[in-house]
Amino acid sequence: MNAETKTISPNGPTELKLTKKDFESDQEVRWCPGCGDYAILAQTQRTLPDLNIPKEKYVFVSGIGCSSRFPYYMDTYGFHSIHGRAPAIATGIKITNPDLSVWVITGDGDALSIGGNHFIHLLRRNVDINVILFNNRIYGLTKGQYSPTSEFGKVTKSTPFGSVDHPFNPVSLALGASATFVARTTDRDPAHLQQIIKRAAAHKGTSLIEVFQNCNIFNDGTWFKYTEKNSRAENVVYLEHGKPLIFGAEQDKGIRLNGFRPEAVSLTNGKYSEKDLMVHDEKDTDATYAFILSHMMDNPDLPVPVGVFRAIDKVCYEDAMAQQIEDSKEKFGKPDLQALLEAGDTWDVE
Amino acid sequence: MSKPVESLKEATIRFAGDSGDGMQLVGGEMANTSALIGNDIGVLPDFPAEIRAPAGTLPGVSGYQLHISSFDIHTPGEKYDALVAMNPAALKTNLENLKPNGILIINVGGFKDRNLKLAHYDSNPLEDGSLDKYQVFAVDMNTLTRKALEELGLSAKIVDRCKNFFALGMVFWLYNRTMDHALSLLKSKFAKKPELAEANSRALKAGSMYCEATEQFVTSYEVKPAKLPRGKYRNISGNTATALGLIAASQKSGLPLFLGSYPITPASDILHELSKYKHYGVRTFQAEDEIAAICSVIGAAYSGSLAVTSTSGPGLALKAEALGLAISVELPLVVCNVQRAGPSTGMPTKTEQADLMQALYGRNGEAPLPVVAASKPADCFETAYEACRIAIKHMTPVLFLSDGYLANGAEPWPIPKAEDLPEIPVNFAKDPESFQPFLRDEDTLARPWAIPGTPGLEHRIGGIEKEAVTGNVSYDPRNHEYMTRIRAEKIEKIADDIPPTEIEGEKTGDLLLVGWGSTYGAIRTAVEHKLDEGKSVSRIHLTHLNPLPKDLGEILKSFKHVLMPEINAGQLVNVIRAKYMVPAIGFNKVQGLPFFSSEIEQKIDEILESK
Numbered sequence: 001m002n003a004e005t006k007t008i009s010p011n012g013p014t015e016l017k018l019t020k021k022d023f024e025s026d027q028e029v030r031w032c033p034g035c036g037d038y039a040i041l042a043q044t045q046r047t048l049p050d051l052n053i054p055k056e057k058y059v060f061v062s063g064i065g066c067s068s069r070f071p072y073y074m075d076t077y078g079f080h081s082i083h084g085r086a087p088a089i090a091t092g093i094k095i096t097n098p099d100l101s102v103w104v105i106t107g108d109g110d111a112l113s114i115g116g117n118h119f120i121h122l123l124r125r126n127v128d129i130n131v132i133l134f135n136n137r138i139y140g141l142t143k144g145q146y147s148p149t150s151e152f153g154k155v156t157k158s159t160p161f162g163s164v165d166h167p168f169n170p171v172s173l174a175l176g177a178s179a180t181f182v183a184r185t186t187d188r189d190p191a192h193l194q195q196i197i198k199r200a201a202a203h204k205g206t207s208l209i210e211v212f213q214n215c216n217i218f219n220d221g222t223w224f225k226y227t228e229k230n231s232r233a234e235n236v237v238y239l240e241h242g243k244p245l246i247f248g249a250e251q252d253k254g255i256r257l258n259g260f261r262p263e264a265v266s267l268t269n270g271k272y273s274e275k276d277l278m279v280h281d282e283k284d285t286d287a288t289y290a291f292i293l294s295h296m297m298d299n300p301d302l303p304v305p306v307g308v309f310r311a312i313d314k315v316c317y318e319d320a321m322a323q324q325i326e327d328s329k330e331k332f333g334k335p336d337l338q339a340l341l342e343a344g345d346t347w348d349v350e
Numbered sequence: 351m352s353k354p355v356e357s358l359k360e361a362t363i364r365f366a367g368d369s370g371d372g373m374q375l376v377g378g379e380m381a382n383t384s385a386l387i388g389n390d391i392g393v394l395p396d397f398p399a400e401i402r403a404p405a406g407t408l409p410g411v412s413g414y415q416l417h418i419s420s421f422d423i424h425t426p427g428e429k430y431d432a433l434v435a436m437n438p439a440a441l442k443t444n445l446e447n448l449k450p451n452g453i454l455i456i457n458v459g460g461f462k463d464r465n466l467k468l469a470h471y472d473s474n475p476l477e478d479g480s481l482d483k484y485q486v487f488a489v490d491m492n493t494l495t496r497k498a499l500e501e502l503g504l505s506a507k508i509v510d511r512c513k514n515f516f517a518l519g520m521v522f523w524l525y526n527r528t529m530d531h532a533l534s535l536l537k538s539k540f541a542k543k544p545e546l547a548e549a550n551s552r553a554l555k556a557g558s559m560y561c562e563a564t565e566q567f568v569t570s571y572e573v574k575p576a577k578l579p580r581g582k583y584r585n586i587s588g589n590t591a592t593a594l595g596l597i598a599a600s601q602k603s604g605l606p607l608f609l610g611s612y613p614i615t616p617a618s619d620i621l622h623e624l625s626k627y628k629h630y631g632v633r634t635f636q637a638e639d640e641i642a643a644i645c646s647v648i649g650a651a652y653s654g655s656l657a658v659t660s661t662s663g664p665g666l667a668l669k670a671e672a673l674g675l676a677i678s679v680e681l682p683l684v685v686c687n688v689q690r691a692g693p694s695t696g697m698p699t700k701t702e703q704a705d706l707m708q709a710l711y712g713r714n715g716e717a718p719l720p721v722v723a724a725s726k727p728a729d730c731f732e733t734a735y736e737a738c739r740i741a742i743k744h745m746t747p748v749l750f751l752s753d754g755y756l757a758n759g760a761e762p763w764p765i766p767k768a769e770d771l772p773e774i775p776v777n778f779a780k781d782p783e784s785f786q787p788f789l790r791d792e793d794t795l796a797r798p799w800a801i802p803g804t805p806g807l808e809h810r811i812g813g814i815e816k817e818a819v820t821g822n823v824s825y826d827p828r829n830h831e832y833m834t835r836i837r838a839e840k841i842e843k844i845a846d847d848i849p850p851t852e853i854e855g856e857k858t859g860d861l862l863l864v865g866w867g868s869t870y871g872a873i874r875t876a877v878e879h880k881l882d883e884g885k886s887v888s889r890i891h892l893t894h895l896n897p898l899p900k901d902l903g904e905i906l907k908s909f910k911h912v913l914m915p916e917i918n919a920g921q922l923v924n925v926i927r928a929k930y931m932v933p934a935i936g937f938n939k940v941q942g943l944p945f946f947s948s949e950i951e952q953k954i955d956e957i958l959e960s961k
Contacts (some may be wrong), residue, residue, distance in 0.1 A: 097654070
């Protein structure tokens, strides 16, 4: 656990001693056997006890889609709502009850298609909510139509001749919406998944976690290049604050910036060394650097970054609102309903 | 020598000018001053479209109609006794309703050739004899205002913008109004620009002085205070009354008020008003769209706030799915729908009652919810409060209907005592032993309100059908039918709370008028006139539109005929016909304008004579 996560416990030093079991509801988990969702659920249930937040303070809100069944399986407060609207419902919960730990569980269709508007506005306002976006690049619940993250040309039930839609890159979109915390992880890397969930929980402000998640029924293997043991090392670069961008099974390659363009270079041919590489800075308030990282995914010659792209401080919506309320109370005094009703010009009829 | 003063029981005055002429401001001030004097008032701000049409054109005319009286009145009046026309377009669009021999104050300065042409006048009405049947006072307000403000050294543009107060000064003189309130209004309105306060004050006084000094004006009028019930009064608009009703419900229930809203005409003033009261713990959230607005409200309701959203017809359409969710998860919230002329964008600044069917039925699935409607601007307070009370007691979303006419209209309001408002008890679930998310109260059938943060009550809710009692996901056919029926029964039970329907007139007879919403004033005035004539006419006005009052069926069947005036193509009339099998007659007007009571009187005569 890093220093940041320790600070979020509202109970101070008291250990609540919750376990994974405490977060498992009595409902039978119903996803297709082999679905990546199981791993995300398990790692979330495993991580929450470490946050040392009382169980009753958690609220999980979801929209519609396979991933959105998630709250039913968590023994916390849970709200399975309507398609795309979880960020708006979560916003209402968080700004009226800032001491709750509010989580949005969503998918690529839910967050980026029908709920795109709420998604970007949540990020822009920086409400202290954690969003876990299960990205499997397909509509699973409706049985196999292309999604807003599906590749151009993708053949699906609704695109028998290939999709002519260009996909969204969720990390780029979030950065464009001024997100203060953006991270990416995968369903096949439990340790990394847990670490990112903790980082997101610790961040004050909206946290977005994109999870590469496998739908083994309708889009099997869509992320295998980045998630399987035999290919992962060569195709993924792990982001760590203050460290150079190095990847490869032998840790023999790195990313250097050529102008505004990142390029993969060998660290063994004598031309480049570690000091020529990009050094990860998640605290950079200028989003340009994070954008460069996010767009590496669109370049087939580059590895895909996973980890925390950006984690910056910015005032939260609900804190600014609470401050205005406090200031107003100071300025105008206690509520007095009768005085309010009689405000302005009045006259008496005898 | 002072000029003679003639006493009137009532007067209807209309200010009309270009959108940029400030007619709403001076009309509103005439209303406030008259209310403070003790008159009863009824007003009709008649805005053009939101986006200003070119100056001087017919679509750019903005009107403010005001009815002042020395007795209890219910409408903004019909034909005017006096019309102020600031330009030819204002004259053209408003002359039709000026009474014969009515007072016509014309700003000659606005009657240039170009303006005559813009208003499609072939000849100047001031010269062609077409105004002979009126008492015309042609005054060059532009020049007179310029002269009055000459010493102030202000730009011509600023000076010309003061002519509305010159016009108000004339009307003040004509109806013997005191200037105190208007002068203090100017002082506070232009606190940061004292030169504008001074300029407008001078224009106001100059208008009055001009009437006093010139021989053109001989007689002035007075309208004595109305004999209203004792008490402290203020003048209040429908939207302000709605906002105050919501704050009052928040204070009485002890629940913090949350408003999630997206700006929309004519409902935005509720958002504006509530955003001022942060020290009352009011949180206002301007959402990214109508759907986010209601969804934020669902979140706030779920976690224990008095949660409200405000909108108008197109916004209500967008909220339909989320409203279904609120019905399904049985959370208390209030949707304020300030109706406007539809369909689609329709006429945003014009009034209509055409969202009733949308309110009652506009959702997928079997999704009943309570609907209440305000009848007068001040009544928005009580009805909004009632909506909150029902929502909390019965754990349901409630639709509160207002409309553009109520929202922007204003009237004297006898200010209630806070301690006399009905209590709104709140019981959050606390006990993990007895808790089940959908275990219902025996009397109301309401489910418990268990808010996040309560230890031991962790549970899941959602839009998927729920098993009775546990709230777990259920696709069981019989459970779905049971839940569908019990949700409906819960709403029907609200009728137990509705007080007996008040009938004006006899309890049985030839004709009963049934109204709802903002037709109150016109229907009441019409029925009272007919009662004075000795006709067998009675009237009821419904606040609760779903469920309907239990005694309604009996009342309807006690009359030979039932007449239902509505500002729509016939909506409640169909509900009533279907539910009670009575041949109720619809009387409908869909012009973006309220009824005139004379229209209803004519219809009453027609029915009574033909049958």
